[in-house]
Amino acid sequence: MEKKEENITVAVRIRPLNERELKSTAEIAWEKKNNNIVKEIKGTREFPFDRVYDPSTHTSQLFNDLASQVINKCMEGYNGCIFCYGQTGSGKTFTMHGAKKSPGIVPQAIEAIFSHIQQAVQKEFLIRCSYIEIYNESINDLLNTNSLNLQLAEDRRNGIKIVGVTEEVCTSPNQVQSLLLLGETHKNIASTSFNQRSSRAHSIFRVIVESKNSFGKIDLSVAALNLIDLAGSESANVHTSTASTTRTREMKYINRVGFI
Incomplete structure (x- = not known):
């Protein structure tokens, strides 16, 4: 068989x-x-x-073993998704975004995408990026603080989409990194018993890869790579007492939210 x-x-x-x-x-x-x-x-x-x-x-081994094939398939026109799940303080954000001396899966994925583009001489690519968070069941645009509580809509051709979300065309890894840094400054975070900076919302960095043949028959493909950093899933009592009401409300939505 x-x-x-x-x-x-x-x-x-x-x-x-x-x-x-x-x-x-x-x-x-x-x-x-x-x-x-x-x-x-x-x-x-x-x-x-x-x-x-x-x-x-090292995170680089995780990337080589698990993420690289997802990236390769995305460059071929298949949708892909990579995410980490676990309790607050379990290392999700470190694995996804990393540190200065230990880059996570997201920056390694960005480098891999543009490396693939440089080597694919028979194709032309267009890269678009968006960055959102799902906070208390509200979809917020991390690249535009005025775009809160965005709505979902179904497109017959492209499937489910987020109406009004910011999508930036990127031509280099540095440009993508700038968008990531901008989005990070707008994320909802709080101090917990586990760490000083805990994500209180699920964040999704989305890379849309459009490609077509440079020669011969035009073969256009569009794929989405979703890189997700989930908020920590735990009981509200692990948070500081002064913020118990807020944390309790957050935990209720964190533990039941669905994904796009």
């Missing part, structure tokens, strides 16, 4: 202890048993995944 190729891959990344946890003599609860199984250190529970990564794994 021919082996079926899966289009969905699920991986787990075990993060190292942070400074606060080290000072409190906390211990890591899970370990990598092999490339596909994560195991409880002081228990018997274990769970299978497509891939398992230990605390020493």
Whole structure:
């Protein structure tokens, strides 16, 4: 029987202890048993995944193993989606956006897209980017603070779309990075018991890739790459008491929101 190729891959990344946890003599609860199984250190529970990564794994390896094929397919005209799910402080934003010395999946994806464009001499590309957040079931444009509570509409040709969302044409990785930095300044964040800057909304950086043949028959394709940084999913009681009402309302929507 021919082996079926899966289009969905699920991986787990075990993060190292942070400074606060080290000072409190906390211990890591899970370990990598092999490339596909994560195991409880002081228990018997274990769970299978497509891939398992230990605390020493660099984000670049995750990108090569998991994200690069999504990027390649998107450049060929297929929609793709990459996201991280987990509790506040579990390392979602670090994995997606990274740090100065350790770039995350998003900046690596941007570099890969433009590297692909430079090498594809037989095709012409147009790259458009948008950045939104879903906060308390409201879709807000992170590239335009005046565009709040945007509405969804269904287009027979292009499917579901966000009416009025800002889409910027980008011609270089630096231009895309500037949009990311602009959007980051507009995100809803709060301090929690886990970290000082916790995302209180789901954010979606969307790259629309249009391509056509440079020679011969015109073959036009349009694909969307959705790079999603989910807000932390946890009980409202982990937040500061002075903001309990706000945090409770946020958590209610974070834990039930759907995606575009």
